[in-house]
Amino acid sequence: MSTLSVRNVWMEYADQVVLERVNLEIPSGEFCALVGPSGCGKTTFLRLLLSMERPTRGTILLDDAPLSAEPGPGRGVVFQKYSAFPHLTVSENVILGLEFAGSPVLGKLFGARRRAALDQAETILASVGLSGARDKYPAELSGGMQQRLAIAQTLVRKPKVLLMDEPFGALDVGTKAQMYELILALWREVRMTVFMVTHDLKEGFSLATRVLAFDKVRLDPDAPGAYGATVTFNLPLDEKAERADIVAKLPFAPV
């Protein structure tokens, strides 16, 4: 289970309100797409969910308990860049999470335990189609392969919540389509709660079971930082046939 409640969350920087009055109840296993104009605070919201930062007001509850104060293995993340460790090969990147769990002092497994971890990694690598690249370094992979590696690396700790910030932003159309199938298959299998930031409305609507649109509802032309963005649309996509209508109703044009 991983139900997420966001209660009246505000995020304010010195001279700027980024988020205000964000309220959400996300059931466990939901696939949420976060959309909204550039600079409205989607990444900031993700950082709050990851405990990289604390909201200035309000609380975030995961399964009715306050979110832990720092990032931890319960919440996995896929960043747009720097998502894998450059000094480790693909399979070493994937077993890293197992090594952290299995070897508190050295953070490294040896012998039979390492082989067991590598076997486990092999299954995951096969599911993201990276078996052939297991001994390469991340710099030798294409953009799509790097994102698949980042996802595989995250899945090894079986996070209850998966956070992704424009994970497929830099990929070409064909690779994107492959990644959609991959992420949907993994999500159906594991059923973690997913938050994915995207600039691509189509992507959001085709993947997600719920679309969250962030935007500013109040605007003071003299003080652009006075008001923050909030969740303007919170659409559970029960009837996916209405997708086209929903796109048309959104207050900003697809980017």
Next chain:
Amino acid sequence: MGRRIINRRLGYGGAIFWGALPFLAFVMLYATFSALRLADNPGDKLLPAFSTIGNTILRLATVPDARTGGILLWVDTEASLMRLGIGLAGASVLGLIGGIAIGLIPYLRAGLSPVVAVISMVPPMAILPILFIVFGLDELSKVMLIIIGVAPFLIRDLAMKVSDMPIELLIKAQTLGASTWQIVLRVVLPQVAPKLVDAIRLSLGAAWLFLISAEAIAATDGLGYRIFLVRRYLAMDVILPYVAWITLLAFAMDWVLRRFNRLCFPWLQRGLS
């Protein structure tokens, strides 16, 4: 024809020729002036002939010294390299620990970085007398001079490299369940190790400077000691080969460190081409 000079490339042979030219020019200039001076005064010591230098090198490198029984060049080289090696190793350990601590842990950064910043501004040569008083006149004070001279630079450089690491990697490691110690061991250390080697390469010049200064002032052997000893007799036939030898050693150390980075951190080169 007609290409701009910025577009004219030279081949491999051309590069070697142009690279060797300044050295050849230097050798010829030296030979000319040396011959001129020696023609004037056969006892001239300032620019000894190549043959004289050659004989001296042979003597220094093969004949045991009458007084100590050791072969001077090797005795001096061993003593100097020992001091340099221990000094650089000590500085590296300090640099690595201090750099990671300051770069990674906010409390230690707050506590240590002002101190390190101030210490790095103290001219090491100015406190050499203190080192001699505190650590005595033998090996320890020379090693300490190198450590004190080089470590603050290494610490600051590595601290910067650590805090320049993408925050994403540190967050990612935490979401994979890593403790601070595990992050240091598996994420930070492997990524700054090659940077440490590069920083050591950059500080080789300073390390040699401190070594030779310390040896010049108080030592009984070592490359710097010998140069400053024979200076009294204007023995350019010793000084010049020693300087060339020191240069060669420094060059070789730099080369070895560069190779070390290539061999030990294969991921640095991958995917660059």
